[in-house]
Amino acid sequence: MNFFIFTPHIAYVDTGKLMVGFSKANNVDKEVKVEDDAWHAQLKVLADSLNTQMMTMSKEYNTAPPAKKKELQDMLSARNQQINNFKCTT
16 A cells, blocks of 8 residues: 655745846836936926025025015925925826
């Protein structure tokens, strides 16, 4: 009489290594990197614009009449909101 003893075998798959082998995954990685770089470039443009506006505002603010001060504050607030919206929506 023959008895077979079943011994389970366990294998592990490193999905990271598996994905590297697929060219489609590599293409998607490249596309995501391009989009991420574009997003960071646009964010830098917005941040630089905000910094320029803040420098201009600091030069004008102390000598500006109250109406102009309010306008400068509103412009700065709008620019900050624009940057926050950009960060949250993209």
